[in-house]
Amino acid sequence: MAELFDGQVAVITGAGRGLGKEEAVDLAAHGARVVINEVDLPAAREAAEETAEQIRADGGEALVVLGDCADSTDAAALMEQTLATFGDLNIMVNNAGFLRDKTIFGMSDEEFDSVVRVHLRGHFVNMRNATAYWRNKAKAGELEYGRLISTSSEAVLYGSAGQPNYAAAKAGIIAMTMGAAQLMQRYGVSCNVIMPRAETDMTNSGPTADMFKAPETGFHYFDPANVAPLVSYLASPNASHISGEVFIVWGDEVSVLERPKVLPAHKNPEGAQTWSQAGLHKSLSTHFDQDYRSVRDGFSMPID
Numbered sequence: 001m002a003e004l005f006d007g008q009v010a011v012i013t014g015a016g017r018g019l020g021k022e023e024a025v026d027l028a029a030h031g032a033r034v035v036i037n038e039v040d041l042p043a044a045r046e047a048a049e050e051t052a053e054q055i056r057a058d059g060g061e062a063l064v065v066l067g068d069c070a071d072s073t074d075a076a077a078l079m080e081q082t083l084a085t086f087g088d089l090n091i092m093v094n095n096a097g098f099l100r101d102k103t104i105f106g107m108s109d110e111e112f113d114s115v116v117r118v119h120l121r122g123h124f125v126n127m128r129n130a131t132a133y134w135r136n137k138a139k140a141g142e143l144e145y146g147r148l149i150s151t152s153s154e155a156v157l158y159g160s161a162g163q164p165n166y167a168a169a170k171a172g173i174i175a176m177t178m179g180a181a182q183l184m185q186r187y188g189v190s191c192n193v194i195m196p197r198a199e200t201d202m203t204n205s206g207p208t209a210d211m212f213k214a215p216e217t218g219f220h221y222f223d224p225a226n227v228a229p230l231v232s233y234l235a236s237p238n239a240s241h242i243s244g245e246v247f248i249v250w251g252d253e254v255s256v257l258e259r260p261k262v263l264p265a266h267k268n269p270e271g272a273q274t275w276s277q278a279g280l281h282k283s284l285s286t287h288f289d290q291d292y293r294s295v296r297d298g299f300s301m302p303i304d
Contacts, residue, residue: 130146226252
């Protein structure tokens with residue numbers, strides 16, 4: 001398998017445990033030299049080193065760089081140590097995140113800001129560093145390889161009433177990655193988003209714990225290892241033509257999301273003028289009729 005990446009360098013944030021670990025291990029198994037980024041806390045540090053040792057034991061190359069993925073100084077140090085050790089950056093997988101779940105009326109400023117910071121800003125600062133590096137190499141005629149993979153969530157689709165911070169951050173990640181895809185296409189860099197369903201530290205507690213836990217026998221549909229092959233595929237030469245896409249991945253399934261659909265516009269029945277209340281009601285009532293079900297028929301995907 002090692003020939004797939006031929007020594008390309010991959011950075012994975014939050015790679016000590018869960019999805020990030022499986023992604024790092026799979027990329028390394030296919031020949032990538034991997035940089036494992038984790039926050040500098042005892043449990044995370046230990047997990048990162050264990051992941052690195054697993055990769056090395058299997059004959060791969062791994063570097064651990066500790067630091068806050070959303071801190072600009074730490075993110076710059078991550079780039080510097082990656083380049084100093086391996087001499088290049090080819091694949092950036094933004095994965096790190098955590099949860100602080102509350103309803104909108106029960107959430108504190110800190111609970112909102114901390115989750116948005118790690119997920120959305122954490123993607124931003126590392127995406128900025130990677131894309132700037134690739135653009136500069138392209139302008140110098142030296143860019144050989146660039147892949148950006150972002151991690152979002154189906155919370156974006158369902159609305160996730162108990163996760164206004166997380167869902168908002170994950171929606172922002174998609175928008176930011178789609179913009180990067182348009183910008184980086186001219187340089188031959190692909191940018192895609194995955195929405196994984198997996199058993200992780202974030203799903204192992206609360207109301208989702210029972211759903212995601214491993215069965216006693218049979219295939220574990222929510223094993224994070226099921227997600228890693230898609231990340232390696234999107235990072236590979238085989239997927240060089242795929243960019244600006246969003247994928248749901250879990251178990252033995254990969255689904256491609258379509259672009260959001262905008263329905264035909266409602267035109268003012270009173271002509272080219274500012275809408276009146278009567279005109280709005282007359283026009284919009286053709287859509288929001290007696291069969292319309294509030295919330296369920298709206299923008300968010302229905303849960304049942």
